[in-house]
Amino acid sequence: xxxxxxxxxxxxxxxxxxxxxALRARDAQHLLHAGDWVALxxxxxxxxxxxxxxxxxxxxxxxxxxxxxxxxxxxxxxHALEMGGRRIVLAHDLGKLPEKAREGADxxxxxxxxxxxxxxxxxxxxxxxxxxGWVTGKCTVALLDLETLAVSILEV
Numbered sequence: 469x470x471x472x473x474x475x476x477x478x479x480x481x482x483x484x485x486x487x488x489x490a491l492r493a494r495d496a497q498h499l500l501h502a503g504d505w506v507a508l509x510x511x512x513x514x515x516x517x518x519x520x521x522x523x524x525x526x527x528x529x530x531x532x533x534x535x536x537x538x539x540x541x542x543x544x545x546x547h548a549l550e551m552g553g554r555r556i557v558l559a560h561d562l563g564k565l566p567e568k569a570r571e572g573a574d575x576x577x578x579x580x581x582x583x584x585x586x587x588x589x590x591x592x593x594x595x596x597x598x599x600x601g602w603v604t605g606k607c608t609v610a611l612l613d614l615e616t617l618a619v620s621i622l623e624v
Contacts, residue, residue, distance in 0.1 A: 475579025552614030
């Protein structure tokens with residue numbers, strides 16, 4: 469199973485749509501978002517894209533009640549899920565993730581820093597960088613193969 473990983477989209481709608489299109493073109497079967505969507509309309513891009521998704525809230529997300537009414541697939545951080553035979557933990561700020569939350573995880577997906585990070589595990593630590601490109605000037609996302617835990621970073 470191949471999963472698309474996004475973080476820190478910060479309302480940059482053209483970049484977010486381009487990121488979803490790039491991940492769809494590479495046959496991502498599920499999307500993960502590690503927070504800082506910012507507004508409800510950014511979440512709608514995932515809701516309407518036709519690919520199943522799971523996301524979390526970040527420190528810059530407003531309209532939390534509206535997001536909750538829009539979709540049950542965006543959770544407070546951290547959030548753990550099982551997918552493709554792997555236990556994945558989504559956390560916006562890795563520095564605030566309790567060590568206990570990492571126990572048993574195959575993958576920890578995080579954001580917040582706007583910097584790409586891939587550290588082999590266990591658990592594999594993955595920050596896809598920033599989708600918005602506001603800080604680094606680059607829109608980056610990741611593809612994660614859940615069978616092999618191979619990661620590809622894509623610049624969109």
